[in-house]
Amino acid sequence: MKFSTSNFELTANDLSAVRGERLLFKQLNFSLKNGTILYLQGANGTGKTTLLRMLCGLSKPYSGVINWCGNNINELAEDFHQNILYIGHLPSIKEDLTALENLQFSLALTGDSFDFAHACEVLKLLGLGKALHLPTRVLSQGQKRRVALARLWLQNLPLWILDEPFTALDVAATELLKQKIEHFANAGGVVVMTTHQEVLINAPNFVQLRLEDLDKPNHNLKN
Amino acid sequence: MKKKLSTLSVLYRVLARDIRVALRRQSDVAAVFFFFIIAASLFPLGSGADPKLLKAMAPSVLWVTALLSCMLSLSRIYASDHADGTLEQIMLSNQPTVLIVLMKILAHWALSGLPLVLVAPLIGVQFNLSGAELQTLALSLLMGTLALSLIGSIGAALTLGIRGTGVLIAILVLPLYIPVLVFGAGAVNAVSIGMSANGALSLLGAVLAMALVFSPLASAAALSIALE
Structure with missing residues (x-):
């Protein structure tokens, strides 16, 4: 499995998110190229899951755009979806099967x-x-x-979006998953993940992003 | 790089999987089926044994009970997929959501509407319906129940994630069911007074065609709002 041959880029420009009347985050900018792991941190309720869902296109940003290889993900729609592997906090496992x-x-x-x-x-x-x-x-x-x-x-698939992938896993499984993520990043894949556990990941491009608690109601919503 | 599956084979897998999940929960499927049989059988018991009266009310009774049975299972189309996160994966599929939604509706119909179509002629015999009437009843239900599943899917998608959906779905969906009921029961009534059922059946077909086009679109839009 090699992705370095083709270049991928996921960029976020000036993203902001609002839940109810609360501003979750604002002016978020980043650009993720092949082999990058973006590690989202932040307390509960700072918008980590919201950001991940935005990056998949499941929810729309309050302002700002997300681009995949230079094109808006909402316009790409299915052409973008065929690149992502999203594992949310719900396992999407049907219990009867x-x-x-x-x-x-x-x-x-x-x-x-x-x-x-x-x-x-x-x-x-x-x-x-x-x-x-x-x-x-x-x-x-x-x-x-x-x-x-x-x-x-x-x-x-070249882009992994993982919401708390280490939750409920034991030590052995955590280690396996950690290695898998490292291997994937080394092969040129892009990973965006959140986790509360301290997992040391060795990858050339390991970026940490901390979402701060902006608990100010109606904070600059008009701008 | 492995070859990607074609749209048709993805859609087939969605259909097969939904039917498989429903068959593993046979009690849900059986509930709809037996509700229809029992509810429709209660009317002759309550109204006495006048064959003329039974024959006269048969089309409306059978149609209304079929409509209510279909409504019973509507919330099942999306609720469990919403609860376990499968719906998010469906929205992120590389196939159009509209087509996947259509498959889910077809799977729902195959296990809630279709059994009613098959058993309705038997129940019709209890109401003293003639052969021609039974045929028209089965044909009108065949088209009608599919339209009911399609229209009902919009209600199920709109009420996703809301508490106490049962009554809300009924309020949203029952007014939209009126044309299906009017033309469906109308077709059987036409045959019983010796007229042709073609007019009512064509109109029913028109309702079905409209639902087939617009319902998956509306449902997919409602689902993406529900997941927002």
């Missing part, structure tokens, strides 16, 4: 074909070898998260 069935569907949504043997291998690597054919309802929280994260091994 097995781990394999869930993965097959998640992959299909981004147009990726499903390699049964490869998927079994990845799930075994993630310690779910015994749970391949069980409905995910019987799995623990951490195991469900691993099923959702298995997509990172199975799909070949």
Whole structure:
């Protein structure tokens, strides 16, 4: 898996977000090129998830634009969606389906074909070898998260947007995921992630962004 | 780089997956089916055994109960996908949301509307309907229930994430169901007084065609608002 051959760039210009009457963040600017990991930090309620959802195009910024390779992501729509792998705080795992069935569907949504043997291998690597054919309802929280994260091994998409990927994972799984993210960044992928855990990631372009608490109602909303 | 799946095969997978999920929760599917049978069977018990009266009220009774049964399961189309985050993934699919939404509606219809179409002629026999009337009933329900699922999907999408959706969906959707009910029951009534059902069925077809075009668009728009 190599992405360095083609150049990707995700840029945010002057982003701001408003929730209800509260300004979450303003004048956010960044540019992420191949191999960059953007690590979002901030207390609860500072807009980390909101920012991630904006970067996917799920919610619209109050002001500012987000560009993918120079084009507005809202105009690209499906052309942009085929590049992102988004794992939100909800695992998007259907409890009535097995781990394999869930993965097959998640992959299909981004147009990726499903390699049964490869998927079994990845799930075994993630310690779910015994749970391949069980409905995910019987799995623990951490195991469900691993099923959702298995997509990172199975799909070949250049932009990962991960909301709290380390939540509910044990030490071994955290280590596996950390290595996977490092490997992906070294191969030229772009990662935007949030986490409350202190995870040391070794990557050439590791950028930290701290969202500050701007708890001032109606703060410059008119501008 | 692996080859990307074609639009059709992605849509097929969405349809197959929704049907599979519904079949793993058979009680939900069975509830709609038995509600229809029981509700429609209560009318003859309550109104006495006058064959003429039964025959006269059969089209409206069967149509209204079919309509209410379809409405029972509407919230199921999107609610669980919204709760577990699948809806976000659907919005981020590389296929148009409108088409995926259409597949979800078709899956819903296949397991709530279609069984009613199949069982309605049997129930119709209880009401002393003739062969021609039963045929028209099945045909009008075949088109009508699909239109009901399509229109209902807009209500289900609009009420997503709101508490106490059941009553709200009914208030939103029932007025929109009126044309389907009028033309659907009208087709069966026309046959029973010896006229052709073609007029009512064509109008029902027109309602279905309109719903087929506009409902997925409206539902997809409502879903993206719900996820905002």
